[in-house]
Amino acid sequence: xxxxxxxxxxxxxxxxxxxxxxxxxxxxxxxxxxxxxxxxxxxxxxxxxxxxxxxxxxxxxxxxxxxxxxxxxxxxxxxxxxxxxxxxxxxxxxxxxxxxxxxxxxxxxxxxxxxxxxxxxxxxxxxxxxxxxxxxxxxxxxxxxxxxxxxxxxxxxxxxxxxxxxxxxxxxxxxxxxxxxxxxxxxxxxxxxxxxxxxxxxxxxxxxxxxxxxxxxxxxxxxxxxxxxxxxxxxxxxxxxxxxxxxxxxxxxxxxxxxxxxxxxxxxxxxxxx
Amino acid sequence: xxxxxxxxxxxxxxxxxxxxxxxxxxxxxxxxxxxxxxxxxxxxxxxxxxxxxxxxxxxxxxxxxxxxxxxxxxxxxxxxxxxxxxxxxxxxxxxxxxxxxxxxxxxxxxxxxxxxxxxxxxxxxxxxxxxxxxxxxxxxxxxxxxxxxxxxxxxxxxxxxxxxxxxxxxxxxxxxxxxxxxxxxxxxxxxxxxxxxxxxxxxxxxxxxxxxxxxxxxxxxxxxxxxxxxxxxxxxxxxxxxxxxxxxxxxxxxxxxxxxxxxxxxxxxxxxxxxxxxxxxxxxxxxxxxxxxxxxxxxxxxxxxxxxxxxxxxxxxxxxxxxxxxxxxxxxxxxxxxxxxxxxxxxxxxxxxxxxxxxxxxxxxxxxxxxxxxxxxxxxxxxxxxxxxxxxxxxxxxxxxxxxxxxxxxxxxxxxxxxxxxxxxxxxxxxxxxxxxxxxxxxxxxxxxxxxxxxxxxxxxxxxxxxxxxxxxxxxxx
Numbered sequence: 001x002x003x004x005x006x007x008x009x010x011x012x013x014x015x016x017x018x019x020x021x022x023x024x025x026x027x028x029x030x031x032x033x034x035x036x037x038x039x040x041x042x043x044x045x046x047x048x049x050x051x052x053x054x055x056x057x058x059x060x061x062x063x064x065x066x067x068x069x070x071x072x073x074x075x076x077x078x079x080x081x082x083x084x085x086x087x088x089x090x091x092x093x094x095x096x097x098x099x100x101x102x103x104x105x106x107x108x109x110x111x112x113x114x115x116x117x118x119x120x121x122x123x124x125x126x127x128x129x130x131x132x133x134x135x136x137x138x139x140x141x142x143x144x145x146x147x148x149x150x151x152x153x154x155x156x157x158x159x160x161x162x163x164x165x166x167x168x169x170x171x172x173x174x175x176x177x178x179x180x181x182x183x184x185x186x187x188x189x190x191x192x193x194x195x196x197x198x199x200x201x202x203x204x205x206x207x208x209x210x211x212x213x214x215x216x217x218x219x220x221x222x223x224x225x226x227x228x229x230x231x232x233x234x235x236x237x238x239x240x241x242x243x244x245x246x247x248x249x250x251x252x253x254x255x256x257x258x259x260x261x262x263x264x265x266x267x268x269x270x271x272x273x274x
Numbered sequence: 275x276x277x278x279x280x281x282x283x284x285x286x287x288x289x290x291x292x293x294x295x296x297x298x299x300x301x302x303x304x305x306x307x308x309x310x311x312x313x314x315x316x317x318x319x320x321x322x323x324x325x326x327x328x329x330x331x332x333x334x335x336x337x338x339x340x341x342x343x344x345x346x347x348x349x350x351x352x353x354x355x356x357x358x359x360x361x362x363x364x365x366x367x368x369x370x371x372x373x374x375x376x377x378x379x380x381x382x383x384x385x386x387x388x389x390x391x392x393x394x395x396x397x398x399x400x401x402x403x404x405x406x407x408x409x410x411x412x413x414x415x416x417x418x419x420x421x422x423x424x425x426x427x428x429x430x431x432x433x434x435x436x437x438x439x440x441x442x443x444x445x446x447x448x449x450x451x452x453x454x455x456x457x458x459x460x461x462x463x464x465x466x467x468x469x470x471x472x473x474x475x476x477x478x479x480x481x482x483x484x485x486x487x488x489x490x491x492x493x494x495x496x497x498x499x500x501x502x503x504x505x506x507x508x509x510x511x512x513x514x515x516x517x518x519x520x521x522x523x524x525x526x527x528x529x530x531x532x533x534x535x536x537x538x539x540x541x542x543x544x545x546x547x548x549x550x551x552x553x554x555x556x557x558x559x560x561x562x563x564x565x566x567x568x569x570x571x572x573x574x575x576x577x578x579x580x581x582x583x584x585x586x587x588x589x590x591x592x593x594x595x596x597x598x599x600x601x602x603x604x605x606x607x608x609x610x611x612x613x614x615x616x617x618x619x620x621x622x623x624x625x626x627x628x629x630x631x632x633x634x635x636x637x638x639x640x641x642x643x644x645x646x647x648x649x650x651x652x653x654x655x656x657x658x659x660x661x662x663x664x665x666x667x668x669x670x671x672x673x674x675x676x677x678x679x680x681x682x683x684x685x686x687x688x689x690x691x692x693x694x695x696x697x698x699x700x701x702x703x704x705x706x707x708x709x710x711x712x713x714x715x716x717x718x719x720x721x722x723x724x725x726x727x728x729x730x731x732x733x734x735x736x737x738x739x740x741x742x743x744x745x746x747x748x749x750x751x752x
Binding site: 023025027037039042043044067069083084085086087088089113200216218219220221222224225226228233238252255256258259263264266267270273 | 379504507525548557563
């Protein structure tokens with residue numbers, strides 16, 4: 001059992017949760033994730049670690065309500081507990097001095113990009129962050145990202161905040177401006193990561209993406225999370241979650257993410273009516 | 275007692291006692307255990323068949339060397355407590371082993387009764403008698419705990435709570451050492467929990483065995499992935515004096531044929547984990563989904579393939595095809611498991627091999643293409659090598675595929691502990707008697723050493739490792 005220390009809604013459907021987990025906090029590195037289960041009948045879902053404190057012994061998760069498990073998690077309050085929490089899982093982001101790095105965070109993907117931006121900057125990189133959301137409210141963690149970035153660009157689909165357009169438009173603008181970019185790190189919806197990767201491929205800019213596939217055990221035992229990267233099948237849980245965006249078969253991954261669409265809807269409807 | 279006067283000839287005339295089972299037509303609609311077990315009368319009649327051989331070749335056939343004639347004699351005497359205590363001297367999981375051991379290749383294969391009757395199936399049903407004794411004890415409510423010696427102040431970490439880890443835990447704890455088991459999943463038991471289905475091994479039995487260990491003072495920590503939250507080196511820094519790695523064969527193999535990443539293609543590990551550990555049987559009362567499909571193809575011929583096929587039936591599949599590239603005689607699965615599967619309606623597609631999986635526009639499996647095979651010369655495994663027959667390809671309509679062709683070793687511990695030597699398959703290399711690895715203080719056993727094997731072989735290694743750990747902790751000599 002892991003106690004919830006704080007919970008706060010950032011937008012209507014996105015919340016931040018601080019959970020007591022001293023052993024995970026001590027070991028986690030940027031890019032790693034946890035798996036949790038809210039109750040005994042619950043499923044195991046992976047969530048990327050957004051922040052942690054070794055001193056205070058907690059990790060922070062930023063979660064969007066999309067199905068039954070995230071909905072029931074959102075209903076837990078400080079003082080209550082999560083039934084199972086395991087981590088840190090996955091390989092950490094490879095951090096080194098690349099030069100100039102653009103960190104692209106889309107929607108809920110901004111949360112996991114935060115510790116990566118932090119680590120890259122600590123390693124001496126110049127960090128330009130591009131934050132994107134459908135509308136102003138969905139551009140989360142702006143202050144935190146500003147604090148870890150040398151430059152920040154914001155885009156919204158509807159133009160309600162920052163530049164009207166997609167993160168790829170902002171990235172294109174940077175490229176057009178002649179900005180020297182040594183690495184792009186993109187975390188967000190698969191479709192966003194796909195188009196960022198297509199764009200950077202044209203300019204031969206190395207690109208890392210962080211994949212959030214369906215998982216069960218998270219230790220390489222089941223293979224639910226497999227993706228095609230280049231000519232190989234990789235397991236996101238133990239080989240990833242980060243991969244070369246130019247090699248990931250995003251179309252296949254997006255289809256696999258929809259594998260349990262009907263079950264998910266059924267589960268959610270049942271929960272909502274109970 | 276009268277039965278003691280029976281001559282060997284008379285004993286050989288007693289037919290092997292059949293264990294009653296759930297009707298196949300009924301049981302595919304539930305997940306309850308298939309065989310009901312012997313009652314006292316059946317057990318004692320079966321026990322009468324044992325010749326009480328002095329040399330007892332059955333004992334040598336058992337990886338943990340249970341005193342088989344001894345426990346069978348106690349059943350015959352009606353002293354069931356003595357019987358189970360005899361078994362538990364060397365086997366801490368009798369209720370599990372009585373159900374899942376391949377006795378026909380071990381103790382029953384060497385049984386003199388089976389040899390005399392020229393049919394291994396007619397050997398004394400040692401496994402069923404073992405189950406009887408274990409179930410009798412469970413029915414009494416209280417289990418007798420092995421004695422634990424006074425504390426030694428030495429600490430042992432056990433990584434993985436499968437059959438190897440549980441065995442080591444019991445044998446090391448008995449010596450008075452402090453024992454902590456680290457389990458990656460949220461429930462202990464390893465393959466006994468996530469892999470072997472409820473209808474073959476009720477989970478309550480596994481939980482009970484684990485609770486017994488806890489009553490002996492073994493500490494259990496779930497949700498701990500060693501290699502991630504602590505490395506092996508960090509366990510030593512935390513004050514452990516020895517570490518046993520029993521992390522199993524947790525890395526599913528795929529066939530590398532086109533279409534393997536389509537929706538509806540599962541590794542057997544995933545399919546069984548969803549069904550067993552995550553109880554997808556009960557979706558939507560439980561939250562973990564599993565494909566609701568009608569036509570399922572299972573690839574492979576081992577016990578895991580049988581478990582997957584039989585699980586698919588219980589999840590509502592109308593047709594389950596078991597596609598295996600050799601013939602029924604070469605199947606690595608236990609005879610009993612194949613028989614159970616066929617009785618339940620699993621359709622054997624023998625001497626066939628899938629060559630590609632075909633998907634629909636949404637990325638879901640809709641068919642498989644197979645090729646027919648014939649048996650050629652024997653290969654390294656001694657089994658005749660299957661050879662494809664040219665231009666014999668054909669299609670089967672399916673909406674789910676389950677790949678059950680085996681497992682490689684889980685890499686999490688070896689990857690983060692480079693000074694533990696592994697072989698080219700990723701298995702940890704150990705001394706065959708002491709199970710010592712190349713790293714001081716670290717022992718390993720079970721599937722992480724053997725590759726994918728059986729519960730009882732893992733337990734056999736666990737016993738050897740425990741002896742060596744106890745010696746190491748007593749002497750301090752590596």
